[in-house]
Amino acid sequence: MKKLRVATGHLQGCFGCHMALLDLHEDLIALLDSIDLVRSPINDVKSVPKVELGILDGALCNSSNLALAKEFRKKAGKILAFGTCAAFGGINGLRNLFSLEEVLGRAYVETESTIKGKVPSSPDIPGMLPHVRAVHQEIQVDYVLPGCPPTPRMIKAVLSDIIGNKEPDIPQKNLCHECNRKHKEMYIPKREFVTNSVHAIMELDEIDPEKCFLEQGLLCMGPATREGCEARCVKGNVPCRGCMGPTTGALEQGAKMINALASILPAGAMMFMEDVVGVGYRYSLPVSIFPYREDK
Amino acid sequence: MKRKIEIDPLTRLEGHGKVTIHLDDNGAVTDARFHVTEFRGFEKFCEGRMLWDMPVITPRICGICPVSHHLAAAKACDDLLGIDIPPAARKLRELMHMGQIIQSHALHFFFLSSPDFILGPDSNPEKRSLIGLYEKNPDLAKKAIQLRKAGQTIIDRVGGRPIHPVTAIPGGMSMALKHEDRFELLKDAAESVRLSEIAVDTAYGILDSYAKKLPSLGNFRTKHMGMTREGSLEFYDGRIMIKNSDNRKADEFGGRDYLDYIAEHVEDSTWLKFPYYKKEGWPKGIYRVGPLARLNVAEHVLTPAAGERFRAYRSLGDTINENLYYHVARTIELLYACERAYELLSDDEIVSKDVRIRAERKAGEGVGVIEAPRGTLIHHYWADDDGRVTKANFIVATAHNNKAIDMSVKEVARKYVKGGKVREGMLNRVEMAIRCYDPCLSCSTHAVGRMPLEIRLCSAEGECIDVLRRY
16 A cells, blocks of 8 residues: 655644654554655754645744744645644643733743843744744645644544545534533522632532532533543543634634533623633634734 | 854754854864754743643643643642642652653653664664664564553553643642552553663663763763752652762752742843753853753662662762763663552552642742653742732753753764864764753654754855755
8 A cells, every 4th residue: 555645743832742643652553554754743944845744733933833834835735733732823822912022021031030031032043923823824724633632542533534535524512522421500590509609629629520510610611622532631520621622613712611601501700700811712812813912 | 264053953842943063263163052942931821820720731831741740830839829738649649740750761762762872873864763663673662662651551540631631730639540540550560660671771781882982972060950858869749959060969959949049041042041050150050950960969769670770870970970871860760660650559548539638729929849851840830819820930841951952062063073074973963962861852853753954064154065964
């Protein structure tokens, strides 16, 4: 069988998506029978070989990320946005809440451990983009595989679809669909539910492993988040924080969450007692309808 | 005419990096710089987040050692809230962290570094990777995969997910370990101890066969810093020890006081800051961290097999300053982590249901320090009455080694650049010198393929005179 020529490239992120690829463990060797990994991972090399599939993880944060993404688009037949940073900008996107000046000033001048700091500005390092962007906002993307990082099971399924020349099929519904926790109270409007409900996880007497987190008064992003992650966090007894990004067709994740809360209980307020933006848009701010703060 | 050699792109450190080597009029090396070309901004965008979300946000700093960030964050929260977590929670966190040390050290030694040694530093770069290792020695490659998988499985069962775990929360853990998982992990751990003994032997074998061919990957005197617990090697909770290059103790402190002992210097040409020992100032106060440093500052290693290996290792000298020994030290730590995981899993308290105490939000300041695979990791948060983070500061493990990496590159470059000419073999020697430290950048280089490299020999005006390329 002819092997699929593949290159992978890392833009800006934590490298966890490439680690997730290694988490295929023994299956990695089998995968290498059907793909020819001509380069992986790539940094900001000017020339990328011609490949049938280019896999990009990470978000676009600086000029060399952007250059690499454009180079990939030229050389690769198809582009897979691999992981939440590539798909939605990911956690890097939270930088868009601040001006570049504020972010750099904090890191290189104000931090308590820094002495005589200054913002690095040598031409030896690439310049920062004013705002973090998802890959599809700059180049055309053919396939998307969200997840922070995607599960090995999803990686295998999507890659084998692409190898078999099929359109990859990723789950469409929200996490509540995949989550086995029980709920009943939230459908009964009652005042106590609102007033007693907003907690930090550490403030609960018991973290009930069976009961819906929203019913326990914890903000859980399940209703606004795509399924497919195997509900690992909620099985680990902590609420979802939305790292799979919005569901198909949702205009944006944060507003969808407020909408969901408002429709299931009189507690849209829940969102406002916490960190609205930092939870609702933690992984998808660059693709929201308010993608960054407008500087004065 | 002053000239500059650029290696660009070198590789990645939680992102991207490159090297420039500066030459004088006679073409001799005068300086070498390692540039980290990535910046993400966690110090700023953590402001406004809720304190208890920090253990979930900060693992995204690094996908290779997410557990270390997860736990440093949880410890900083505990410190801020003034909580002593239950003993079972402490054991579970340490166990999760041993999973991290196993996966990260196995990844680095087998997947990233050993292809240089087992296949040879001048072997075909296309094959110099796990894939090449698999072709040459499938048995060893399978062991490597098995060992890394054992580490990831511990993290998954204790932390809820293998990458970016979630179960450490302020006050302890969100869930107890299941009995069936304990026994599965215990079985794995026994096997991992056996596999990591092979890793130590392999590392020593490499050292013997390369002692002549590869005399040094950086041998210079610096301080060494790492966590110890009553003098013993410790990764989860202890005091930070700084020793001089002759093994005399320079200082010792608790994590909470780090600002009195560590300061950071900024250079124009890299996004990575340069921490140093504050009392001696910059640049005199530089030190190394990570496996080499930890085994230099520790006086004992408490598990049986790793303890024995440690004594043999330390009989080589009071303080080991040669970077090639990072690899041996790393495998001894790998063995320790496997043995320690076995010990923790053998303790019945590991399945105790008493894994958290309730805590309430409050204003304050907290520091969490942990030994990440690559060295000491510090998280420092300030929060207001609502539990909102008002400020955050991070000193990540690889940063401590920033200056030492420059020094290694310079030392290697001096051997391989003569009269302005670059000798063949320099590309990978520079990589190998950097790879000793296992900065996250090495992941990019061999993880599942090869690292493209380009060295440019440029005049001071920027005119390209010569290019050496390897794709």
